[in-house]
Amino acid sequence: MNKDYNPKDIEINIQKFWEKNNSFKTDFSSTDHKFYCLSMFPYPSGKLHIGHVRNYTIGDVISRAQRMLGKNVFQPMGWDAFGLPAENAAIANKIHPHEWTKKNINHMREQLKRLGYAYDWDNEISTADPKYYEWEQWFFIKLLEKNLVYKKKSKVNWDPVDKTVLANEQVVDGKGWRSGAIVERKEIPQWFLKITEYSDELLEDLEDLNGWPTSVKMMQKNWIGRSEGTLVKFKIANSDSILEVYTTRVDTIFGVNFLAISPDHIILKNQKKDNPVLAKFIDKCKSLKLSEETISAIEKEGVDTGLTAINPLDGTIVPIWAANYILSDYGTGCVMCVPGHDVRDNEFAVKYNLPITQVILSKESGMDSDDDIFVGEGTLINSGKYTDLDSKLAKKNILKDLEKIDSGAPKVNYRLRDWGISRQRYWGCPIPVFYHKDGTVYPVPEDDLPVTLPDDIDFSQDGNPLENHPTWKYIKCPYTGKDAVRETDTFDTFFESSWYYLRFLSPDYKDGLLDQSKNQWLPVDQYIGGIEHAILHLLYARFFHKLMRDIGIVDSSEPFLSLLSQGMVLQDGVKMSKSKGNTIDPDDIIDKYGADTVRLFIMFSAPPEQSLEWSDSGIEGSHKFLKRLWSLSFKIFNRENIKSPDLQKSKDMRTKIHKTIKKFTYDLFERNSFNTAIASSMELLNEMIRYNQNKDSDNEVLLEGIETIIKMLSPITPHICQELWNNLDKNSPLVNETWPKIDNSALLESKKEIIVQINGKLRGKVTIETDQNEDEVNAMVNLDEKIHGYLKDNDIKKIIYIKNKLINYVV
RNA sequence: GCUCGAGUGGUGGAAUGGUAUACACGGAGGAUUCAAAAUCCUCUGUCGCAAGACAUGUGGGUUCGAAUCCCACCUCGAGUACCA
Numbered sequence: 001m002n003k004d005y006n007p008k009d010i011e012i013n014i015q016k017f018w019e020k021n022n023s024f025k026t027d028f029s030s031t032d033h034k035f036y037c038l039s040m041f042p043y044p045s046g047k048l049h050i051g052h053v054r055n056y057t058i059g060d061v062i063s064r065a066q067r068m069l070g071k072n073v074f075q076p077m078g079w080d081a082f083g084l085p086a087e088n089a090a091i092a093n094k095i096h097p098h099e100w101t102k103k104n105i106n107h108m109r110e111q112l113k114r115l116g117y118a119y120d121w122d123n124e125i126s127t128a129d130p131k132y133y134e135w136e137q138w139f140f141i142k143l144l145e146k147n148l149v150y151k152k153k154s155k156v157n158w159d160p161v162d163k164t165v166l167a168n169e170q171v172v173d174g175k176g177w178r179s180g181a182i183v184e185r186k187e188i189p190q191w192f193l194k195i196t197e198y199s200d201e202l203l204e205d206l207e208d209l210n211g212w213p214t215s216v217k218m219m220q221k222n223w224i225g226r227s228e229g230t231l232v233k234f235k236i237a238n239s240d241s242i243l244e245v246y247t248t249r250v251d252t253i254f255g256v257n258f259l260a261i262s263p264d265h266i267i268l269k270n271q272k273k274d275n276p277v278l279a280k281f282i283d284k285c286k287s288l289k290l291s292e293e294t295i296s297a298i299e300k301e302g303v304d305t306g307l308t309a310i311n312p313l314d315g316t317i318v319p320i321w322a323a324n325y326i327l328s329d330y331g332t333g334c335v336m337c338v339p340g341h342d343v344r345d346n347e348f349a350v351k352y353n354l355p356i357t358q359v360i361l362s363k364e365s366g367m368d369s370d371d372d373i374f375v376g377e378g379t380l381i382n383s384g385k386y387t388d389l390d391s392k393l394a395k396k397n398i399l400k401d402l403e404k405i406d407s408g409a410p411k412v413n414y415r416l417r418d419w420g421i422s423r424q425r426y427w428g429c430p431i432p433v434f435y436h437k438d439g440t441v442y443p444v445p446e447d448d449l450p451v452t453l454p455d456d457i458d459f460s461q462d463g464n465p466l467e468n469h470p471t472w473k474y475i476k477c478p479y480t481g482k483d484a485v486r487e488t489d490t491f492d493t494f495f496e497s498s499w500y501y502l503r504f505l506s507p508d509y510k511d512g513l514l515d516q517s518k519n520q521w522l523p524v525d526q527y528i529g530g531i532e533h534a535i536l537h538l539l540y541a542r543f544f545h546k547l548m549r550d551i552g553i554v555d556s557s558e559p560f561l562s563l564l565s566q567g568m569v570l571q572d573g574v575k576m577s578k579s580k581g582n583t584i585d586p587d588d589i590i591d592k593y594g595a596d597t598v599r600l601f602i603m604f605s606a607p608p609e610q611s612l613e614w615s616d617s618g619i620e621g622s623h624k625f626l627k628r629l630w631s632l633s634f635k636i637f638n639r640e641n642i643k644s645p646d647l648q649k650s651k652d653m654r655t656k657i658h659k660t661i662k663k664f665t666y667d668l669f670e671r672n673s674f675n676t677a678i679a680s681s682m683e684l685l686n687e688m689i690r691y692n693q694n695k696d697s698d699n700e701v702l703l704e705g706i707e708t709i710i711k712m713l714s715p716i717t718p719h720i721c722q723e724l725w726n727n728l729d730k731n732s733p734l735v736n737e738t739w740p741k742i743d744n745s746a747l748l749e750s751k752k753e754i755i756v757q758i759n760g761k762l763r764g765k766v767t768i769e770t771d772q773n774e775d776e777v778n779a780m781v782n783l784d785e786k787i788h789g790y791l792k793d794n795d796i797k798k799i800i801y802i803k804n805k806l807i808n809y810v811v
Numbered sequence: 812g813c814u815c816g817a818g819u820g821g822u823g824g825a826a827u828g829g830u831a832u833a834c835a836c837g838g839a840g841g842a843u844u845c846a847a848a849a850u851c852c853u854c855u856g857u858c859g860c861a862a863g864a865c866a867u868g869u870g871g872g873u874u875c876g877a878a879u880c881c882c883a884c885c886u887c888g889a890g891u892a893c894c895a
Binding site: 492 | 812815816817826830833834849850874875892893894895
């Protein structure tokens with residue numbers, strides 16, 4: 001064994017050792033104690049970034065630790081290979097998306113191998129591989145048959161110069177990122193999945209996801225946004241038309257001072273012809289990016305449409321305004337505005353001098369101050385026959401009366417919208433349908449799947465290359481032989497990532513999505529990934545799992561039993577990104593310190609859910625710790641045996657070892673608190689270094705201690721630990737070793753230190769025999785002169801004693 | 812804007828209603844060395860000679876006792892449906 005720690009040689013050799021031993025192959029012959037551990041697969045953007053390293057290190061630590069608990073662990077890795085950046089690279093660097101992606105995958109795979117992750121590489125998948133996407137095309141056709149897919153017109157961001165559809169990300173300050181042209185909204189027909197048919201189930205099943213963080217469940221719940229309210233019909237004055245509004249506060253209907261409609265609302269089509277101000281306003285709104293963030297963050301603006309509506313209950317005539325903050329996709333695209341009791345409506349009314357009527361009184365404070373509007377429920381005022389009712393009863397009565405005059409109905413509403421899956425892009429999975437000249441849609445026959453992407457494409461023309469590819473686009477209908485045109489849209493890439501966890505189990509299976517003999521490996525036991533996926537990806541995957549269940553592919557209802565949402569990696573407080581030029585290349589750090597140091601630093605520097613601040617000096621510190629571990633191991637391995645060790649010191653050392661096992665094990669397995677687990681192993685190492693300096697220390701205890709540290713740290717820093725393990729002549733893969741066991745007899749302590757407080761303030765400490773009762777402790781305290789000095793002049797009103805921990809005097 | 816998080820020494824963080832600042836980084840001093848690197852040892856929240864007082868974003872509250880629970884606010888981060 002070398003005196004100095006040399007990670008470069010060690011890591012290469014240990015990786016060979018694992019390969020030789022087939023250390024990370026999963027035994028699929030049995031599902032007993034199965035543990036499917038999955039990290040979110042990466043988009044192959046070029047190089048791994050530190051966020052990936054964090055994600056995959058967490059997953060690897062959990063996988064290796066579970067192996068040592070005796071679990072049969074499956075930990076695969078693959079590539080989310082379709083996506084926009086490949087097309088951008090194709091246009092910018094004249095490289096084919098396919099080539100670009102392949103090159104990146106090869107590079108990133110090597111990087112993952114250098115980091116020593118325990119993946120079963122036999123089950124690698126790439127979503128751009130036809131043998132992968134064939135099955136999502138098949139699945140789409142099943143959904144089509146089950147009437148869970150439909151086509152409708154929907155808006156996109158349109159770049160009029162580049163003649164292409166832009167992602168929200170590609171719209172900067174309302175302009176196309178490449179052309180700089182002002183973006184327009186354009187309506188085009190697109191495919192949708194009926195996720196809203198699963199709204200209630202997606203909502204209800206959240207309750208059973210005990211292994212998920214509450215925050216993620218709350219975000220999904222609010223995203224689905226179930227609410228119970230009323231659909232109210234307002235007649236448009238001097239017309240037969242009706243405007244429907246959805247409200248959860250029908251008790252405020254007497255406070256409606258105006259209606260506000262989305263600038264995209266259909267009734268404005270005719271209205272804008274004779275109203276140039278309105279037409280101009282609608283045009284202006286069209287140049288807004290299609291994101292909710294943009295729409296609701298802008299300054300509220302509106303224009304009087306000239307139309308008026310009749311309140312169905314009291315006949316009041318109110319104006320109808322077009323307003324830029326009304327979302328066309330939520331509810332009916334039209335809202336009844338109650339500026340007296342809604343913050344946004346109030347802001348709008350004040351700005352445009354619209355009247356404001358108060359109709360609700362707060363029960364608590366009686367009268368409201370003039371500044372704050374009251375948005376809660378209370379007692380009705382100024383509301384005709386409903387005056388003096390409370391909000392709840394008023395809602396009921398008003399609804400009943402509205403129903404009588406056919407002007408209202410109860411309605412459960414969801415914020416969740418159906419999932420638009422069409423993308424006007426090349427680098428994605430082709431949607432497997434085609435059209436006859438008359439527009440009828442036909443699914444591609446199952447035998448003709450997969451519909452593969454053509455390789456010979458031209459990015460020099462505007463728009464989607466599939467659109468401009470005549471030999472691919474124009475086909476003969478396989479059913480009739482008539483002329484037909486392929487769908488040139490491809491799937492949203494969330495489509496691929498919604499079911500990949502299942503394909504890992506049988507990546508080459510030729511007769512379906514999943515080899516049914518692997519069904520019992522689902523669901524995933526532990527899923528690890530960035531918090532940025534809390535809503536979209538995780539909701540779509542949950543939705544897909546339920547769809548697959550209903551088609552008979554899986555038995556369970558949820559894909560991921562436990563979820564660990566890891567935080568971002570920041571540099572100087574901001575997210576690392578290429579555009580900010582503050583990225584760290586993991587290769588550089590591995591070259592300098594080795595993979596174990598990178599892994600240790602990442603796990604030690606912050607709890608996994610929190611954001612992690614990158615620090616060069618922090619990584620230095622982690623490296624130093626590994627050097628100290630190496631150096632102590634070297635000393636212990638080459639130490640002469642002591643004939644008569646000091647028994648008390650041995651006992652204390654063993655207490656520390658087993659206390660550390662207890663804390664480390666609890667932190668690692670029960671709390672995912674890797675940083676504090678590592679801290680406890682650092683404390684143990686420090687104490688062992690001191691103990692080792694004694695001439696009368698016990699070799700047996702030192703070996704017990706160092707073996708314990710090596711085992712416990714092996715999931716985190718596997719190379720150095722395996723190397724030290726081999727130097728103990730063990731030569732077995734550590735992942736197959738059992739986790740250290742606690743010797744309870746070593747944990748017993750005869751004395752405890754008790755905190756003494758007066759009125760909750762620390763005033764001293766006393767040492768007692770373990771398990772002494774309140775009177776005995778009280779007597780001990782009174783022997784302490786300093787504390788007695790505090791107590792003697794005061795009346796003791798109460799004593800609070802917590803066994804073996806604390807005594808508090810209330811005076 | 813809305814939803815969900817986070818805020819503790821010079822820095823990353825620890826403390827799951829009971830000793831605030833474990834562990835580490837940085838800093839200061841020392842040992843070793845011809846010298847340096849590496850390594851090791853000691854000190855290190857603020858004020859104060861000390862006793863002690865004050866400190867967990869701000870302001871209130873609950874409690875014998877609050878970083879932790881509740882209310883209001885401020886700042887930062889994530890998501891916001893076509894980035895992944």
